[in-house]
Amino acid sequence: MLDYETLKFIWWVLVGTLLIGFAITDGMDMGVGVLLPFLGKNDMDRRVIINTVGPHWDGNQVWLITAGGAIFAAWPAVYAASFSGFYMAMLLVLFALFFRPVGFDYRSKIEDPRWRNAWDWGLFVAGLVPALIFGVAFGNLLQGVPFHLDDMLRPHYQGTLLFALVPLLNPFALVAGLISLAMLALHGATWLQLRTERPLSERARAAALRLGPVITLLFALAGLWVAFGMDGYQIVSGPPHGALPDPLAKEVVLRHGAWLAIYHQIPKAMAVPALGLAMPLLTALLAAVRLPGLGFITSALGMTGIIGTAGLSMFPFIMPSSTDPNSSLTVWDATSSHLTLTVMFWAVVIFLPCVLTYTVWCYVRMWGKVTAQAIAANSHTAY
Amino acid sequence: MIDPTFVALSRTQFAATALYHFLFVPLTLGLSWILVIMESAYVMTGNTIYRDMTRFWGKLFGINFALGVTTGLTMEFEFGTNWAYYSHYVGDVFGAPLAIEGLMAFFLESTFIGLFFLGWERLSARQHLVVTFFTALGSNLSALWILVANGWMQHPVGSSFSPTTMRMEMNSFYDVLFNPVAQVKFVHTVAAGYVTASMFVLAISAYYMLKGRDMGFAKRSFAIAAGFGFAAALSVIVLGDESGYTLGDVQKDKLAAIEAEYDTAPAPAPFTIFGIPNDKTLTTEDAIRVPGVLGLIATRSLNGEVEGLKDLMKDHEARIRSGMIAYDALQHLRHGDHLQATEDAFNAHKADLGYGLLLKRYSDNVVDATPEQIDAAVHDSIPPVAPLFWGFRIMVGLGFLMLLLIGSSLFFSARHTIQNHRWLLRVLILCLPAPWLACEAGWLVAELGRQPWAIGGVLPTFLATSSLTTADLAFSLTGFIGFYTFLLVIEMFLMVRFAKMGPASLGTGRYHGETSRPVAAPAATALAD
Numbered sequence: 001m002l003d004y005e006t007l008k009f010i011w012w013v014l015v016g017t018l019l020i021g022f023a024i025t026d027g028m029d030m031g032v033g034v035l036l037p038f039l040g041k042n043d044m045d046r047r048v049i050i051n052t053v054g055p056h057w058d059g060n061q062v063w064l065i066t067a068g069g070a071i072f073a074a075w076p077a078v079y080a081a082s083f084s085g086f087y088m089a090m091l092l093v094l095f096a097l098f099f100r101p102v103g104f105d106y107r108s109k110i111e112d113p114r115w116r117n118a119w120d121w122g123l124f125v126a127g128l129v130p131a132l133i134f135g136v137a138f139g140n141l142l143q144g145v146p147f148h149l150d151d152m153l154r155p156h157y158q159g160t161l162l163f164a165l166v167p168l169l170n171p172f173a174l175v176a177g178l179i180s181l182a183m184l185a186l187h188g189a190t191w192l193q194l195r196t197e198r199p200l201s202e203r204a205r206a207a208a209l210r211l212g213p214v215i216t217l218l219f220a221l222a223g224l225w226v227a228f229g230m231d232g233y234q235i236v237s238g239p240p241h242g243a244l245p246d247p248l249a250k251e252v253v254l255r256h257g258a259w260l261a262i263y264h265q266i267p268k269a270m271a272v273p274a275l276g277l278a279m280p281l282l283t284a285l286l287a288a289v290r291l292p293g294l295g296f297i298t299s300a301l302g303m304t305g306i307i308g309t310a311g312l313s314m315f316p317f318i319m320p321s322s323t324d325p326n327s328s329l330t331v332w333d334a335t336s337s338h339l340t341l342t343v344m345f346w347a348v349v350i351f352l353p354c355v356l357t358y359t360v361w362c363y364v365r366m367w368g369k370v371t372a373q374a375i376a377a378n379s380h381t382a383y
Numbered sequence: 384m385i386d387p388t389f390v391a392l393s394r395t396q397f398a399a400t401a402l403y404h405f406l407f408v409p410l411t412l413g414l415s416w417i418l419v420i421m422e423s424a425y426v427m428t429g430n431t432i433y434r435d436m437t438r439f440w441g442k443l444f445g446i447n448f449a450l451g452v453t454t455g456l457t458m459e460f461e462f463g464t465n466w467a468y469y470s471h472y473v474g475d476v477f478g479a480p481l482a483i484e485g486l487m488a489f490f491l492e493s494t495f496i497g498l499f500f501l502g503w504e505r506l507s508a509r510q511h512l513v514v515t516f517f518t519a520l521g522s523n524l525s526a527l528w529i530l531v532a533n534g535w536m537q538h539p540v541g542s543s544f545s546p547t548t549m550r551m552e553m554n555s556f557y558d559v560l561f562n563p564v565a566q567v568k569f570v571h572t573v574a575a576g577y578v579t580a581s582m583f584v585l586a587i588s589a590y591y592m593l594k595g596r597d598m599g600f601a602k603r604s605f606a607i608a609a610g611f612g613f614a615a616a617l618s619v620i621v622l623g624d625e626s627g628y629t630l631g632d633v634q635k636d637k638l639a640a641i642e643a644e645y646d647t648a649p650a651p652a653p654f655t656i657f658g659i660p661n662d663k664t665l666t667t668e669d670a671i672r673v674p675g676v677l678g679l680i681a682t683r684s685l686n687g688e689v690e691g692l693k694d695l696m697k698d699h700e701a702r703i704r705s706g707m708i709a710y711d712a713l714q715h716l717r718h719g720d721h722l723q724a725t726e727d728a729f730n731a732h733k734a735d736l737g738y739g740l741l742l743k744r745y746s747d748n749v750v751d752a753t754p755e756q757i758d759a760a761v762h763d764s765i766p767p768v769a770p771l772f773w774g775f776r777i778m779v780g781l782g783f784l785m786l787l788l789i790g791s792s793l794f795f796s797a798r799h800t801i802q803n804h805r806w807l808l809r810v811l812i813l814c815l816p817a818p819w820l821a822c823e824a825g826w827l828v829a830e831l832g833r834q835p836w837a838i839g840g841v842l843p844t845f846l847a848t849s850s851l852t853t854a855d856l857a858f859s860l861t862g863f864i865g866f867y868t869f870l871l872v873i874e875m876f877l878m879v880r881f882a883k884m885g886p887a888s889l890g891t892g893r894y895h896g897e898t899s900r901p902v903a904a905p906a907a908t909a910l911a912d
Contacts, residue, residue: 051501054497054500054501055497055498055500055501055502056494056497057497058452058493058494058496058497059490059493059494059495059496059497061452061493062485062489062490062493062494065456065459065485065489066482066485066486066489066490068459068460068463068485069459069478069481069482069483069484069485069486070482070485072462072463072470072474072477072478072481072482073474073475073478073479073481073482074478074482076470076471076473076474076475076478076550077471077474079462079463079470079474079478080463080467080468080469080470080471080474080849081467081471082463083460083462083463083464083467083470084463084464084465084467084849084850084851087464087849087851087855087859088855090460090463090464091464091859091862094456094457094460095862095866097453097456098453098456098866098870100453101448101449101450101452101453102449102450102453102870102873102874104449105445105446105448105449106446106449106873106877109446109877109881110877151717152468152549153471153549153550154467154468154471154850155467155468155471155849155850156850157850244545244547244548245548246547246548246549336474336475336478336479336552337475337545337548337552337553339552339553339554339556340475340476340478340479340552340553343479343553343556344479344482344483347479347482347483347486347487348486351483351486351487351490352486355486355490355491355494358491358494358495358517359490359494362494362495362497362498365498365502365505365506365510366497366498366501366502366505378503378504379890380888380889380890381438381500381501381503381504382501383501
């Protein structure tokens, strides 16, 4: 059995992996949804776009569901404090996600253009809102969230109802939201270059050419903001990392530059933000020279760099508290018991390779350009 | 202090969203296997009518499945958004089966379902059958893990409370997985799903037969559903009885409430067929009882007693008093008192900590509760009797009705005379809502019977909420009701439209309504699309 401290660290890596897996798979579907009204000039265009992800979006969405389940099982305190603390934002994401299963499955079942246009907007919202809000959530985590834990470890928050949503949408968080939205859109645009024919693929290419530099610029801006305009959090004293998790047992202070500490300690860690800066630009370059296959890989690496930077900069914090820093939730004190982490670790070791294997098989079986002719020929089955 | 309106709204929202989700789940669980049977027939015989059957029922499956996925998302979010203290308090145990469900089952089901719908042209017949099989397996495995999680809420085994982390922690995954309650609930629930799907296929096929259209298609679908459904209906009832036996063992409050048994009857206990339970006076008025039957079901013996609610409440009072000692010791432990005597007191009473927490509704400090407050907590400690009593009888009554209907369907179908028994076909259509009513009643019995607990004997429901406000809940509940109604209207519209259109919706040119006009005509595609 692995020791408790190691497992706590492994679970930080695993949750990060699931979130990155979500961005690469389901994030692609969301990016495609966001691009749908802009790239699809007519119904057939839009059917082609939708059918590039049609057979896969449902399986892809399970990355999100599993990431949520893994946070529940591995970091119950984080699941409790974040889902309820971001109540209105979570509802907004949830209601937007509602449009996806029905949007994909119901859209093409009726020919009426009003019906189909309505669902197309549904799919757009279902891509836009979660892509934006997930970034906004990360932006708020970096700044700290106004919550505290009481003596029974019940989380409480400042502000309620819509009022709680407004401060969430502060300028830094909006920049983070735009980064998230743009990187998923770039990923979707790269996918569409791979899976569609001209003129659609050319429109997707034009989108990728614009999105790549935007992401790099926004990410650099966010980096400067974190470095010069924002305080980070730092643990000054607390129980050993392998101790039983008690979030109230440590002392935390706000300190300027604390979010950069990890890069001073481990200079090689700079590779992660470097990926986030370089890869979106490279993805756009690969679109320019018409190599979207490589572009898909660089786009995925770029998202790994961006999500990784957010996680790494905060390490070991997961959800810092701005109103009571000692209530902050960290990798060491927000986790499940040793046994639960062990059981879950083995579940991942056994099942994740199976999942990857059959997912790849499904993608391989459905590979190839999605064409208008193929959809017309299978009009009754295709989305 | 606890706000009763807020707690009631939180519970209403969870119940509404769960009951709504559970409208779509049973059909998915059962119809997926019916699709496997139909497609196996296609692979074995090569007769394209079975392929058309798989594709057509698959279309209806898809319309239902989309809402199952939509509403399932809510369930995963809702523990965190609305039951934050629950998530903190039991996430260590409860979160694991949910996460494993995602990894092991939901990935399998969702990854293959896309190929089920869109892979017909890309896969060989055998490969497609494998895809259908994995979709069915995945959805049923999902149910397994969800019911392992739910079984633990009903009967929390394999775990204990830790004062340092202030939560329940798992100490045996094996016990959680092989929880007897989870096992019987799983088989009972999936079998109920199989009956639901059978009734669905029977009723819609009956409609085609009554209209005299697509007879070959309808009769074959009917026969498969009748055979599958008959086995399932028998299992539901047998396994439901097994649930009753398990309840007698581990969920005595629920069993006594289902039977409206306030006073412990001499063994073997009678079964109450009719009665009007009154939770204020703790009596069942105008009761009609059959001697001996309940004792036989619940204890499988003639001398085993089934404890009544009044006697159970006496036990609860003792446990509440013991829980007060546990709570007191816990407060000392959490404020740095680590005397051996305090730890001993806590360990001696910690099994009753949850009962102590029942007092939180009346006294925040628990330890200084007055005798009146203790009495009130004791009165809260049993589930509401009347809805359980009636919910259970509705579920069982509908179960036997469906067994009879499906049995007759199988009998006449086997004799190839089913199309002549128009009364049966009509009754089947009329009874289409029966399985859904039975499933929803079953859910209510299972989850209301757990009250006042979120986790049986461990965490009271009113403590399990998030720190939100009544306004937050009013806002979100309105949103859910509005959005869900909108989705249900659309779903029913499509379901009815495609069920009426029948296999012609596949656009093969072989079915009712397609032969009179050319398939390629725009009007026909518009309809069939």
